[in-house]
Amino acid sequence: MLMQQYNQILSRSGWAVPLAICCILSTLLIIAGIIILSLIPVYVTPKDINHNALSNKISFYTIYASDMIDGRSLTLSDTNDLSLQMEKNIARSNKMMSIKSLRFLPQAVSTRSKRQTSDSTIICEQNTGLTGDLFATNDEVQLSSTCHSSTCHQGHLEKSENTIRNNNNRITVNMKSTDNKTRSVNLAFCGFSTTDPYDRITSASKCTSETSTYVYLLDQDSNLFQFHPETFTVTFIAMINCSTTAYPYSMAIQRNGTAWVLFTDGSLYTFDVTNAQCQATTYVAEQEGLILFGMHFATDGSNNNEKLYLSSDSSNPPFRLATLDIDTLEISIIGYYETISARAELTGTNDGKLFGLFEGAPYIIAEINRTNGEILSKTSQDMIQYTSDSSNFAFTTYSSNFFLFVGDNSFTDIFIYNLSTKITTKTTRISNGIVGSAVSTCL
Ligand SMILES: *[C@@H]1O[C@H](CO)[C@@H](O)[C@H](O)[C@H]1NC(C)=O
Ligand SMILES: *[C@@H]1O[C@H](CO)[C@@H](O)[C@H](O)[C@H]1NC(C)=O
Ligand SMILES: *[C@@H]1O[C@H](CO)[C@@H](O)[C@H](O)[C@H]1NC(C)=O
Numbered sequence: 417m418l419m420q421q422y423n424q425i426l427s428r429s430g431w432a433v434p435l436a437i438c439c440i441l442s443t444l445l446i447i448a449g450i451i452i453l454s455l456i457p458v459y460v461t462p463k464d465i466n467h468n469a470l471s472n473k474i475s476f477y478t479i480y481a482s483d484m485i486d487g488r489s490l491t492l493s494d495t496n497d498l499s500l501q502m503e504k505n506i507a508r509s510n511k512m513m514s515i516k517s518l519r520f521l522p523q524a525v526s527t528r529s530k531r532q533t534s535d536s537t538i539i540c541e542q543n544t545g546l547t548g549d550l551f552a553t554n555d556e557v558q559l560s561s562t563c564h565s566s567t568c569h570q571g572h573l574e575k576s577e578n579t580i581r582n583n584n585n586r587i588t589v590n591m592k593s594t595d596n597k598t599r600s601v602n603l604a605f606c607g608f609s610t611t612d613p614y615d616r617i618t619s620a621s622k623c624t625s626e627t628s629t630y631v632y633l634l635d636q637d638s639n640l641f642q643f644h645p646e647t648f649t650v651t652f653i654a655m656i657n658c659s660t661t662a663y664p665y666s667m668a669i670q671r672n673g674t675a676w677v678l679f680t681d682g683s684l685y686t687f688d689v690t691n692a693q694c695q696a697t698t699y700v701a702e703q704e705g706l707i708l709f710g711m712h713f714a715t716d717g718s719n720n721n722e723k724l725y726l727s728s729d730s731s732n733p734p735f736r737l738a739t740l741d742i743d744t745l746e747i748s749i750i751g752y753y754e755t756i757s758a759r760a761e762l763t764g765t766n767d768g769k770l771f772g773l774f775e776g777a778p779y780i781i782a783e784i785n786r787t788n789g790e791i792l793s794k795t796s797q798d799m800i801q802y803t804s805d806s807s808n809f810a811f812t813t814y815s816s817n818f819f820l821f822v823g824d825n826s827f828t829d830i831f832i833y834n835l836s837t838k839i840t841t842k843t844t845r846i847s848n849g850i851v852g853s854a855v856s857t858c859l
């Protein structure tokens with residue numbers, strides 16, 4: 417019908433109609449063109465503008481090994497002064513280079529072979545012998561205005577990298593941190609990166625700033641606290657609002673900030689440590705005879721795959737080690753403790769070792785084989801003599817120290833056990849009954 421009308425009009429007026437249509441289309445095209453042109457500035461992002469204006473600069477990252485075991489937990493202050501210390505040797509041969517930012521990375525240098533697949537693993541060019549946390553600087557080189565070509569950029573990049581490799585191969589700097597301490601830290605050149613190595617590490621392991629900094633504590637009234645392992649300060653965050661009237665029994669935390677909490681009625685909940693909002697799980701209680709248990713997320717030390725380990729309580733001996741699959745929420749028994757008969761809270765070290773704090777008079781710290789529950793070593797904590805069953809206790813590692821939280825429902829004493837000296841010291845007493853402590857494998 418429409419086509420017929422069109423043909424009629426066309427036959428009546430010859431070429432006049434196609435010409436008119438053509439004119440209309442051209443006009444529309446011009447209007448569209450004007451609209452598109454007027455929009456272009458909107459689509460040029462600030463990043464593009466910067467890139468054009470700053471094309472005579474190059475930026476890259478230098479990674480150093482350090483001897484600072486827990487650098488990741490420090491908040492550096494006076495970073496300008498630190499940048500100057502790091503630039504000092506470089507400036508002699510390359511005045512156009514400067515350090516824009518610097519920080520510790522939440523990972524130590526990998527001592528493992530290059531076959532390791534995890535893309536977040538950083539292996540140093542040479543064996544530096546420094547086993548603390550990695551440290552990275554963001555370096556910038558100002559190029560002359562005539563250096564436009566990628567060949568010129570590449571040449572300067574290689575020259576700058578060699579300058580760093582040669583001049584900062586081994587340096588000692590003084591680092592100030594927000595706890596008002598100054599530490600002398602040894603750094604050794606490790607490698608370069610075009611992207612920020614911090615993002616590489618944190619995205620692969622899903623650590624958050626919270627789980628890379630704090631230990632979390634929970635008291636019997638469901639109050640959640642941050643515990644700073646450097647200063648021993650305890651900060652109240654919030655009360656978790658799980659829909660049970662039972663008391664919390666134990667807690668463990670995933671690298672991404674999801675905490676798992678078991679209550680004395682055998683129910684299991686999760687909450688996000690940033691907001692303490694509680695969610696029920698579909699976990700079915702009393703699997704494999706485990707009613708209550710201590711728990712801890714641990715890795716095997718070679719990758720970031722964490723597993724939730726459980727240690728059974730006194731209600732159903734013999735005492736044993738198990739895992740809970742956090743996807744299927746099913747418990748599997750790993751093995752029985754042959755030489756200890758007590759309930760335990762679990763924790764682990766960054767190199768993949770699993771430890772239990774076993775209740776008793778005295779308490780015992782034991783290393784447990786993760787694969788079969790075998791007790792590998794036992795250390796009596798003679799200082800810690802509290803009556804069983806009336807006590808709250810919790811257990812956490814931090815670098816080569818263990819924090820032991822022991823008390824009754826009105827107080828908790830906090831002890832440190834130094835793994836290298838095997839000495840236990842009491843630090844402080846707080847007026848809450850701490851029943852759970854959790855440290856992620858990020859810290
Ligand atoms: C560090 O020193 C400043 C100034 O002297 C002070 O205000 C601050 O409270 C100190 N911080 C700590 C953690 O001691
Ligand atoms: C906890 O509080 C949050 C926010 O108010 C709410 O969404 C959630 O349902 C509460 N959970 C329980 C178990 O009450
Ligand atoms: C952490 O990972 C678990 C999966 O293991 C996921 O269910 C949870 O929502 C994540 N938590 C956060 C805070 O992203």
Ligand SMILES: *[C@@H]1O[C@H](CO)[C@@H](O)[C@H](O)[C@H]1NC(C)=O
Nearest residue numbers: 784785786787788789790792
């Ligand atoms: C743990 O047990 C497994 C299996 O028996 C064994 O291969 C491994 O060497 C043990 N680990 C330690 C640290 O003893």
Ligand SMILES: *[C@@H]1O[C@H](CO)[C@@H](O)[C@H](O)[C@H]1NC(C)=O
Nearest residue numbers: 816817832834835836837838
């Ligand atoms: C543990 O002992 C070693 C060796 O004496 C010491 O260097 C380290 O600082 C101690 N750790 C703590 C937290 O006291």
